[in-house]
Amino acid sequence: MQSLMKKYLTDEVHGKLKNLKTKSGYTLDMAINSGLENPDSSIGIYAGDEESYELFDDMFSPIIEEYHGFTKDDKHKSSLDVSKLKDATFNDEHILSTRIRVGRNLKNFPLGTNISKSQRDEIESMIVEALKSLSCKGKYYSLESMSEEDRKHLIKEHFLFKEGDRFLKAAGLNRDWPSGRGIYHNEDKTFLVWVNEEDQLRIISMQKGGDIQEVFARLVQYLNELEQKLSFAYSKHLGFIASCPTNLGTAMRASVHVKLPNLAKDMSKFEEICKKHHLQIRGINGEHSKSEEAIFDISNKRRLGVSEVECVQDMVDGVRSLLEAEKFF
Ligand code: ADP
Ligand code: IOM
Numbered sequence: 001m002q003s004l005m006k007k008y009l010t011d012e013v014h015g016k017l018k019n020l021k022t023k024s025g026y027t028l029d030m031a032i033n034s035g036l037e038n039p040d041s042s043i044g045i046y047a048g049d050e051e052s053y054e055l056f057d058d059m060f061s062p063i064i065e066e067y068h069g070f071t072k073d074d075k076h077k078s079s080l081d082v083s084k085l086k087d088a089t090f091n092d093e094h095i096l097s098t099r100i101r102v103g104r105n106l107k108n109f110p111l112g113t114n115i116s117k118s119q120r121d122e123i124e125s126m127i128v129e130a131l132k133s134l135s136c137k138g139k140y141y142s143l144e145s146m147s148e149e150d151r152k153h154l155i156k157e158h159f160l161f162k163e164g165d166r167f168l169k170a171a172g173l174n175r176d177w178p179s180g181r182g183i184y185h186n187e188d189k190t191f192l193v194w195v196n197e198e199d200q201l202r203i204i205s206m207q208k209g210g211d212i213q214e215v216f217a218r219l220v221q222y223l224n225e226l227e228q229k230l231s232f233a234y235s236k237h238l239g240f241i242a243s244c245p246t247n248l249g250t251a252m253r254a255s256v257h258v259k260l261p262n263l264a265k266d267m268s269k270f271e272e273i274c275k276k277h278h279l280q281i282r283g284i285n286g287e288h289s290k291s292e293e294a295i296f297d298i299s300n301k302r303r304l305g306v307s308e309v310e311c312v313q314d315m316v317d318g319v320r321s322l323l324e325a326e327k328f329f
Contacts, residue, residue, distance in 0.1 A: 127193070
């Protein structure tokens with residue numbers, strides 16, 4: 001399957017945009033490099049700053065419309081009201097774990113794709129300072145000083161990002177690795193913050209089992225606390241600004257790891273249910289990975305033009321349908 005970048009990069013669009021540069025020095029060639037170097041990209045384009053979405057609008061708009069179903073006339077909305085979520089506590093052995101993350105980037109800085117080393121280090125310091133104000137007990141671990149053993153263990157347990165992702169590398173996101181990167185987590189690793197990966201912050205709530213309500217409530221609590229200390233890049237039209245257009249809007253991915261051995265034998269039925277509920281299927285180790293032992297990562301696909309509550313509700317309703325289909329297979 002070709003990436004959305006390839007689909008919409010016509011000669012006309014390329015000709016129109018190829019000599020433009022944002023104020024922070026980001027060009028179309030930089031934006032599309034990941035998709036060109038990785039033909040298996042699903043999207044293949046990254047922004048370098050908030051201005052990229054305006055300057056290269058002819059490229060980004062059709063991609064945003066196809067991925068989120070969000071047009072230029074649509075308005076983004078937000079609701080983090082946990083009480084509005086319906087039937088979001090599963091007690092089902094098929095659901096192994098739940099994770100909800102949002103991406104955030106700091107206002108007045110370029111995005112990670114186009115940031116300098118000193119800006120990245122400054123952002124890390126600002127985030128580490130803000131994390132100290134959280135009401136939970138936790139610690140920040142810089143990637144530079146982390147032992148190889150600890151790093152591998154955190155990745156294996158699904159807490160930490162991988163190293164050397166080729167999609168991120170080609171987007172300029174792995175420059176100066178591992179400097180400026182790290183992870184914060186509370187004592188029981190149910191609240192985590194990734195620093196300077198694809199986005200400057202990935203704010204994560206996760207735990208074993210299917211209590212999606214509890215995971216969402218924890219995310220909202222600490223997100224509100226961080227917002228007291230940090231100003232995030234936000235546009236009225238596009239919501240929270242992210243380096244990948246799939247993460248605009250809420251920048252939220254709410255997922256469960258769920259075991260579905262029956263549906264795994266009928267992928268077209270599986271995919272049909274996911275499509276109906278706007279869900280995405282990922283493998284056991286996240287994006288671009290494969291499922292193992294019929295365990296899938298199921299998450300909301302749309303993130304822009306829908307509120308945070310709707311993102312989680314998409315996942316909740318879709319997972320309920322998948323579990324029913326699995327049981328009556
Ligand atoms: P992101 O979710 O930030 O877009 P990935 O898809 O790469 O990035 O996932 C990051 C990590 O989170 C991976 O190790 C993945 O397996 C893990 N993960 C995602 N969803 C869950 C879940 N529901 N339970 C446990 N781990 C999860
Ligand atoms: N978000 C990003 N990692 N992804 C959509 C990359 C891609 O496959 O294009």
